[in-house]
Amino acid sequence: MKKKDIPQDPSVLDNFTKEVSYAVDENGKYTTALSRGWEVKASALSVSWEYIKERVENARQQVVSGQASPILFFLELRIMDLATLAAYTGYWKWTIKRHMKPNIFEKLPEKRLKKYAEVFEVEIEDIRDFKNRTERIEALVAELKESIK
């Protein structure tokens, strides 16, 4: 990459930092310069976040329609996967999978719900009483969407 070609595209890096890029000067010698951003990777990031928002919405539908428990929704909201959630809760992955089934979830003791609430950084009622907390759930989804430009 030539120094003059270092991209200066706007992106979410604005208001955050410029990045150091390595490029060659007119004499072919390596130097560094700052890049504001590159449209190609800004769009890669943005496409990834669009997909995350879809996953969150799909999860919400599944919970509302009784196919999955709220655990699935919050997992997607916090962009975790099973392994990460297992690591934060200390529960085995297969245990969490079971908790994602509505009939198992209904019987979860307070202790488990409290742990999930803590890890997901939500109120215990958001999990326990998901179907009746529509406004609150919508606010959480909106918060996610707001935080990504």
Next chain:
Amino acid sequence: MKIDFEHIQSAHCENGVTTNLLRHYGVSNLTEPLVFGIGSGLFFIYIPFIKVSNGPAFSFRTMPGNIFNRTCKSLGIPVYRKKFRSKEKAEQFLNQKLEENQPVGCQVGVYYLTYFPKEYRFHFNAHNLIIYGRENGEYLVSDPVMEDVTKLTAYELQRVRFAKGALAPRGQIYFPKIVGEVSPEQIKKAIVTGVKRNIRDMLHIPGPIAGVKGIRYTAKKIKKWRDKLGQKEAGLYLAQLVRMQEEIGTGGGGFRFIYAAFLQEARQYVANDELLKISDEFTRAGDLWRNAAVQAAGIYKGRIGTQKDFNDMGDFLLEIAEVEKGAFEALAKLDWK
């Protein structure tokens, strides 16, 4: 409590922490490209059966920790490294080091890293930064990918030091034991060791998924993604590839430009102009990776997406594999004088 610490921005976090910490501890003639090369940082691996952010796992650099460890080992610099089970002990130890005027490197997860924009806060646990002081209950942070220094409260720092999941930091801190300058001779030896090890990693690692073979393997997979996954998900996989290649902290072109810069710097220690020619090959590779990223962008933005477009994408990687293979083979034949 604020140590007089020089914050210098770098393209990649582990390179930056290595260079800046070593500089503080007395080694002033190292640069980001030098440590990247001495640490044999250039790599490629595609692990198809592991998922990262629900997508394929790619890495364009060697395993986390290797750059710092290998650089220090090559230069005969002893390293102190400690993980903690107790968050309190982890904080106490950090405070003690700061009291002793010793800035330290910390491994952190970025999901809870408050000064990062939300768009970058994934469950990624192999970020590195330096803590160089504490003022009014806040820790002073020199994060090499940032232009300026930043701050974290004790709670915020604890959360990132103890982020969980793959590659969990477990409060890990590391720092070199007090050193002085290293000689040009030592650097030259370290350069040679670093290059030879990098040749090994890129050309001779067994199995299909890593090194130059890994690039070819990925090329073939890309050509099958459209059929196997459908256009949309195949596009998402490509977006993941581009993110791993280009995202903050990689210097663009997946580290290839940093390696090219390393070979130019190595010329100052090893009197062989071949190094400059081979450096050009890595620049070429970096440019090809960037061209491939542009092709990928066309696909994941939905502007193109036929099987031919995926084949073209795969072909980019096949060409890259040839260029990198040739470059490392040339390095293997080099006379190190």
